Ligand SMILES: *[C@@H]1O[C@H](CO)[C@@H](O)[C@H](O)[C@H]1NC(C)=O
């Protein structure tokens with residue numbers, strides 16, 4: 001109460017000495033306050049008189065108060081520029097931002113008493129070198145204490161954080177990969193402790209070890225947490241046991257010798273599609289299905305049609321028990337491809353998904369035209385697309401987990417879809433034959449995460465390791481863009497069910513009629 005009384009009085013008399021003690025920078029004195037206060041003046045005389053020890057000219061003010069109070073209404077407006085400084089927030093409430101700088105020293109002199117002109121530019125504002133500056137809330141230049149008074153700055157103002165030789169105030173932040181670091185009031189940086197997707201320790205350990213593959217940094221993963229990688233970059237739900245136990249179709253292994261190296265793109269040139277990029281859409285279920293179906297349709301039509309089918313069509317329209325960019329099942333995707341069919345990527349381009357926003361609505365439907373064939377009932381979402389033709393498949397079939405049978409299937413009919421477990425080190429794969437490494441084995445569980453993904457396997461081969469051992473591998477296309485891995489592809493150990501890649505492998509035939517083969521191009 002006492003302070004709030006003294007404040008308007010001091011302004012009336014404009015005694016700076018008084019303001020030093022009585023200022024309340026958070027409060028703007030308005031005319032209303034003055035009017036409200038005036039009838040109470042006499043009641044609070046005792047309090048005000050106590051203030052006189054701080055406020056030498058108070059006696060004069062008291063005598064004149066009855067007149068001055070009314071005059072003050074205009075006075076305050078006129079004198080607002082003089083009070084600006086008092087009302088401004090202190091410069092150092094967050095610590096000295098540039099404790100090492102030279103400011104008052106630039107002026108060569110400090111100013112006695114109050115001198116509102118005694119300033120120096122300071123970062124984006126000004127600081128003061130008059131003796132008045134050291135108030136409750138200080139607006140002194142950082143070198144005021146040292147240069148003008150020859151003493152150390154008050155210690156509570158010194159709590160700054162440093163980084164690369166610069167000082168930062170309390171509350172400043174910077175981003176360190178997936179962690180935000182904040183300058184705390186004790187002058188230390190406090191960083192979040194998330195496990196990052198790009199973990200330099202994994203990269204170093206893999207590259208120093210002899211694991212048969214090399215790891216690297218990916219700018220598209222930089223800044224993400226490992227959990228975000230698992231959450232947004234995969235997106236295949238493991239089929240339930242009813243589907244997992246689906247009868248396997250056994251491939252007729254007539255004694256043809258399979259080649260040591262095989263790449264479907266070599267046998268079927270122009271019919272094997274490039275790796276896709278799902279971005280931060282957890283929709284590998286749709287990407288791997290569209291990719292395998294695209295290749296199979298092209299192969300079966302003998303290249304008469306080479307559609308790049310639309311993952312977005314599946315993501316947005318195959319919504320029954322599927323969750324678009326939040327994950328889905330490959331058996332559901334194959335059901336949709338058989339019963340409804342999808343258009344090409346050109347017709348229905350990938351739009352991804354707003355982070356945590358609603359999924360994009362379905363913009364393509366089909367109707368039966370008899371004999372199981374269907375046609376689109378909508379125009380393409382892309383108005384410049386040339387065709388809204390619907391492509392369908394036959395029922396997908398599950399292969400056995402036999403390495404040789406999978407190879408034979410790829411060799412005879414083309415790429416297959418495989419479900420695999422992706423571990424923390426797989427994201428950082430750059431080249432070589434991948435195997436999940438034990439480099440994080442001794443670490444806390446939060447460094448060791450995995451999730452289910454699906455990919456397209458297009459071939460195989462083998463390498464001789466430095467040890468002299470033969471390293472057999474699968475050649476597979478991922479859906480993390482062409483700048484990931486070996487131009488969007490990766491090689492992974494074959495014949496040992498690495499990351500469960502041989503557990504659930506699916507093939508399919510496209511639905512191709514003779515007229516597709518003869519008329520389309
Ligand atoms: C003025 O500076 C001194 C340090 O020299 C400090 O102890 C004191 O609290 C400051 N006064 C105000 C009002 O900020």
Ligand SMILES: *[C@@H]1O[C@H](CO)[C@@H](O)[C@H](O)[C@H]1NC(C)=O
Nearest residue numbers: 198199200217218219220222
């Ligand atoms: C990884 O890449 C990002 C972005 O490209 C870069 O800012 C970061 O410094 C790199 N980190 C390492 C450990 O190389």
